[in-house]
Amino acid sequence: GAVVSQHPSWVICKSGTSVKIECRSLDFQATTMFWYRQFPKQSLMLMATSNEGSKATYEQGVEKDKFLINHASLTLSTLTVTSAHPEDSSFYICSAREQGQGFGYTFGSGTRLTVV
Amino acid sequence: GENVEQHPSTLSVQEGDSAVIKCTYSDSASNYFPWYKQELGKGPQLIIDIRSNVGEKKDQRIAVTLNKTAKHFSLHITETQPEDSAVYFCAASGNYGQNFVFGPGTRLSVLP
Numbered sequence: 001g002a003v004v005s006q007h008p009s010w011v012i013c014k015s016g017t018s019v020k021i022e023c024r025s026l027d028f029q030a031t032t033m034f035w036y037r038q039f040p041k042q043s044l045m046l047m048a049t050s051n052e053g054s055k056a057t058y059e060q061g062v063e064k065d066k067f068l069i070n071h072a073s074l075t076l077s078t079l080t081v082t083s084a085h086p087e088d089s090s091f092y093i094c095s096a097r098e099q100g101q102g103f104g105y106t107f108g109s110g111t112r113l114t115v116v
Numbered sequence: 117g118e119n120v121e122q123h124p125s126t127l128s129v130q131e132g133d134s135a136v137i138k139c140t141y142s143d144s145a146s147n148y149f150p151w152y153k154q155e156l157g158k159g160p161q162l163i164i165d166i167r168s169n170v171g172e173k174k175d176q177r178i179a180v181t182l183n184k185t186a187k188h189f190s191l192h193i194t195e196t197q198p199e200d201s202a203v204y205f206c207a208a209s210g211n212y213g214q215n216f217v218f219g220p221g222t223r224l225s226v227l228p
Contacts (some may be wrong), residue, residue, distance in 0.1 A: 006159070034216075043205060043220045044160070093159045097213055104150050105213065107159035 001032040002098040006108030008030050013084055013115055021079045021111045023094030029074035030096035034105070050077040050094075063078075084115040120208050122219030126202045130227050131176040135196050137222045139206035140188040143215065146208040149182060149189045153223075163204075164191070196226045 003026040013019050023033055031052045036044040048069055050056040056069035066088075068080040077096075081088050091112050095105040121144040129135050141149075147168040152160035166173045166180045166189065174207050177196075182189040193200055198212050209216040 004159075041223075043218045046216075091157075095159075104162045104165055105216065107152070107161070110157070110159045112157065 002026075002096070002106040003110040004094060004096050004106045006094055006111055009109060010109060010112040011114070013113070015085055015115055016082055016083055019084055019113060020111075021081075021092055021094075023077045023079070023108050025075045025096045025098070025106075028096075028098040030077075030098070031074060033071060033077040033094055033096045035069065035077075035079050036093045036095065038093060038110075040091075044093060047079075052061070052077075081113065084113070086115045088115055089115045098116045118146055118208055118215050118217040120206060120217050120219040122206055122222055125220065126223045126225070128225045128227060129196050131196060131198060132193055133196055135191075135193045135200070135224055135226075137191045137204055137206070137224070138188060138189070139208075139219050140186075141208040141217075143208070144185065144187065146215070147211045148209045148213070149180070150207050150209075151180060151191050152205045152207065152218075153180075156202075160205060171178060193224075196224075198226050198228050200224060200228065201226045 005024045009078045035047045038044045047062045050071040051071045052071045055100040058064045071077040093110040095107045097105045122139045150165035153163045154160040166182050177194045179192040203221045205221045206219040
């Protein structure tokens with residue numbers, strides 16, 4: 001089945017620095033990928049839709065200058081958390097759907113970001 | 117937009133017993149209803165799904181039922197095992213995956 005690879009699985013960074021998270025679709029092309037944020041004991045909140053070759057679409061309340069998304073190829077989307085602060089600490093998860101292979105989305109393994 | 121509710125928020129069962137998790141949705145245009153299992157520190161994994169033209173689907177110990185008229189669907193796990201302990205999320209979306217919305221999740225604990 002479709003596999004989505006996400007890296008790193010965890011990262012610790014200092015306040016004010018930027019962190020990049022990668023999401024790759026393995027063995028399939030994904031024109032659209034999705035980025036979610038999950039707080040402890042809560043559901044996944046959609047942050048943005050990443051579109052290959054065009055600008056990402058952000059959900060209401062998500063700062064696009066804070067969370068930079070780049071989808072430069074059909075298999076790679078990146079999320080960069082800029083000028084990170086402790087309140088950005090969270091679990092970030094990406095997902096993608098293989099075209100023509102049903103309607104289900106495949107999720108990456110997630111990235112635990114801790115800002116100190 | 118779509119709104120998905122899920123109950124219960126936590127569920128504890130004895131090993132070998134059955135577990136049932138229920139979800140309701142608001143948008144009658146939703147046609148696809150997947151269930152995901154999320155283990156601690158990992159991303160959600162699709163375990164079963166159902167489309168609106170089917171009332172029930174089964175895969176070994178897991179089954180999903182859908183009542184489109186009432187706009188609710190349920191996950192049934194039989195003969196539960198400790199490894200079934202996880203958080204389960206239901207979701208609803210349109211035919212092509214649009215308007216994909218998760219439920220709030222159910223934390224299932226299977227006690228040995």
